[in-house]
Amino acid sequence: MRLPEQVTRLGAVIAVIVAAVLLLRFVLLPDTMFSAKPHQAAATAREMDKPLRHAGVPVCRECHAEQFDLKYEGRHRNIGCENCHGPGAAHAASPDSADLLPILPTEREKCLACHAYDSSRPNGFPQVDPQEHKPRKECVVCHDPHDPEPPKTPEDCGGCHGRIERTKALSVHALIPCESCHVVEEQHMTEPRLALPTKPGSREVCGRCHALGSADPDASKSLVDVKSHGGTYVCWECHYAHLPEGRK
Amino acid sequence: MNKRQLLKDALLFFPAAGVLPSLVAEAVASVEPAPSPVVPGYDPKSHWYGMGVDVGKCIGCNRCVEACKAENGVPEEPFYFRTWIERYRIHADGEVTVDCISTREGQPEQAEPEDPTVVRTFFVPKLCNQCANPPCVQVCPVGATYQTEDGVVLVDATRCIGCRYCIQACPYGARYLNPKTRTADKCTFCYHRITEGLLPACVEVCPTEARIFGDLEAHADRLVRFHRVNEISVLKPDLNTEPKVLYASLDGEVR
Numbered sequence: 443m444r445l446p447e448q449v450t451r452l453g454a455v456i457a458v459i460v461a462a463v464l465l466l467r468f469v470l471l472p473d474t475m476f477s478a479k480p481h482q483a484a485a486t487a488r489e490m491d492k493p494l495r496h497a498g499v500p501v502c503r504e505c506h507a508e509q510f511d512l513k514y515e516g517r518h519r520n521i522g523c524e525n526c527h528g529p530g531a532a533h534a535a536s537p538d539s540a541d542l543l544p545i546l547p548t549e550r551e552k553c554l555a556c557h558a559y560d561s562s563r564p565n566g567f568p569q570v571d572p573q574e575h576k577p578r579k580e581c582v583v584c585h586d587p588h589d590p591e592p593p594k595t596p597e598d599c600g601g602c603h604g605r606i607e608r609t610k611a612l613s614v615h616a617l618i619p620c621e622s623c624h625v626v627e628e629q630h631m632t633e634p635r636l637a638l639p640t641k642p643g644s645r646e647v648c649g650r651c652h653a654l655g656s657a658d659p660d661a662s663k664s665l666v667d668v669k670s671h672g673g674t675y676v677c678w679e680c681h682y683a684h685l686p687e688g689r690k
Numbered sequence: 691m692n693k694r695q696l697l698k699d700a701l702l703f704f705p706a707a708g709v710l711p712s713l714v715a716e717a718v719a720s721v722e723p724a725p726s727p728v729v730p731g732y733d734p735k736s737h738w739y740g741m742g743v744d745v746g747k748c749i750g751c752n753r754c755v756e757a758c759k760a761e762n763g764v765p766e767e768p769f770y771f772r773t774w775i776e777r778y779r780i781h782a783d784g785e786v787t788v789d790c791i792s793t794r795e796g797q798p799e800q801a802e803p804e805d806p807t808v809v810r811t812f813f814v815p816k817l818c819n820q821c822a823n824p825p826c827v828q829v830c831p832v833g834a835t836y837q838t839e840d841g842v843v844l845v846d847a848t849r850c851i852g853c854r855y856c857i858q859a860c861p862y863g864a865r866y867l868n869p870k871t872r873t874a875d876k877c878t879f880c881y882h883r884i885t886e887g888l889l890p891a892c893v894e895v896c897p898t899e900a901r902i903f904g905d906l907e908a909h910a911d912r913l914v915r916f917h918r919v920n921e922i923s924v925l926k927p928d929l930n931t932e933p934k935v936l937y938a939s940l941d942g943e944v945r
Contacts, residue, residue, distance in 0.1 A: 478833035478836065478849075481833070481846060481848075481849060482833075482836045482838075482844075482846060484846075485836075485844060485845075485846035485847075485848065485849070486734075486838055486844060486881075489844055489878060489881045489882060490729060490732075490881060490882050490885045491882065492762075492881075492882040493882075494761075494882065494883060494886075494888070495760050495761045495891070496757060496760070496761055496883075496888075496891045496894050496895070498888050498889065498894060499894070518897075520897070520898070520899050521895075521897040522894045522895050522896075522897075524757070524894060524895055525753050525757075525895040525896075525897055528760070529757070529760045529761065529891075555751045555752065555753065556749055556751040556753075556897055560749075560750060561804060561808070561811055562750055562777050562778075562779075562811040562812055562813050563749045563750060563813075564746055564747065564748075564749065564812070567749055567898075
């Protein structure tokens with residue numbers, strides 16, 4: 443049987459169209475027009491190519507081994523350097539550049555971000571009440587952030603007696619050191635209850651300033667005859683020396 | 691004019707004959723060059739990344755949020771987050787209150803007064819769960835968000851049209867629309883870091899190791915150990931998203 447000529451011609455035209463479409467689809471047009479894979483691979487490569495901001499502890503350690511070793515022995519062992527010092531990749535890339543130096547935080551807020559009391563923090567995590575615990579002092583004065591053992595002996599009385607220290611700071615007795623009235627043995631710093639400091643046992647202690655005829659020009663106007671004033675009581679049994687005559 | 695001449699002239703006249711090759715050439719030129727491996731020797735097929743979060747260790751210091759913002763250029767305003775921390779309070783009458791502590795600026799001046807009706811309270815760090823079965827990828831109409839071979843869900847910012855379908859679809863609220871680029875943005879597990887063998891920024895700075903990053907398919911890995919020694923929960927397991935952020939000591943009230 444012989445095909446009619448119009449059929450073979452139509453077949454040829456269809457074959458040409460099919461060939462053109464196939465050529466267009468698989469040769470001329472790129473795969474990215476039909477699949478997301480190449481786009482996604484490019485996006486993944488762009489993502490991998492983003493610049494680092496945090497260098498990571500191993501990089502910090504290369505130069506700052508001393509601080510790393512100190513920290514590694516202490517309670518802050520697992521805290522990355524960049525937690526406190528901020529992103530340091532730029533500093534690691536050009537350590538001599540003064541503009542890129544990491545921060546050296548000394549402000550209380552940095553420590554209190556973790557150590558301020560918060561009821562939602564897990565039990566046992568060391569926390570302080572920021573208003574009770576040396577409110578005007580920077581943490582790093584007493585605690586080494588790389589090795590934050592609590593100081594064995596407080597450097598001054600306010601570490602434990604903060605409330606008294608702050609009260610006194612507002613009083614006319616602000617400039618009088620604790621030791622001028624209290625005798626404090628060294629043992630009190632480590633075993634406070636085994637060596638209690640003294641309180642003035644006689645009126646002579648206050649009388650150094652407040653006795654009639656005191657030579658101290660700064661002595662207050664409240665001069666009394668310490669021999670007769672107050673009967674048998676010592677001064678602090680009536681007056682509160684940390685906030686004299688200011689106690690409500 | 692005979693038929694042959696007509697066809698010849700038509701072919702010359704028909705503009706597609708001339709335009710098509712130039713169109714194709716333009717299309718081919720605009721295709722991004724095949725990406726060369728940025729990190730030599732990195733094989734994405736040999737990883738399946740995940741993160742472990744120990745809720746019992748989180749102290750809510752917000753350092754992870756700040757580190758994430760610094761590392762990834764997340765807008766500073768306190769309502770754009772790739773990762774954030776929620777505070778849960780469970781009251782005696784069973785009421786649960788949740789607030790995001792990452793939205794507050796600076797430390798509160800004074801500690802909040804204790805609420806005697808609170809029986810339990812804790813912090814929960816949240817981030818993209820990098821679902822193995824991610825709903826955000828399903829809904830993206832332009833294929834801009836996708837899962838890499840190592841299990842991280844990424845957004846192609848050059849393809850994203852900012853339609854926000856994925857933000858609606860994410861059951862964890864982990865996506866936001868970047869106000870500068872007007873495209874969806876989300877946690878990438880710091881893809882540029884992990885492919886170089888570094889830790890994500892949030893894990894790098896976490897002071898209590900509440901966050902553990904690792905490879906779920908590795909034989910020896912911190913995350914595998916985390917998975918082994920802890921009782922693991924995931925968020926909204928009923929949605930069958932198969933999250934790869936594993937939570938330890940997670941309270942049943944967290945959602």
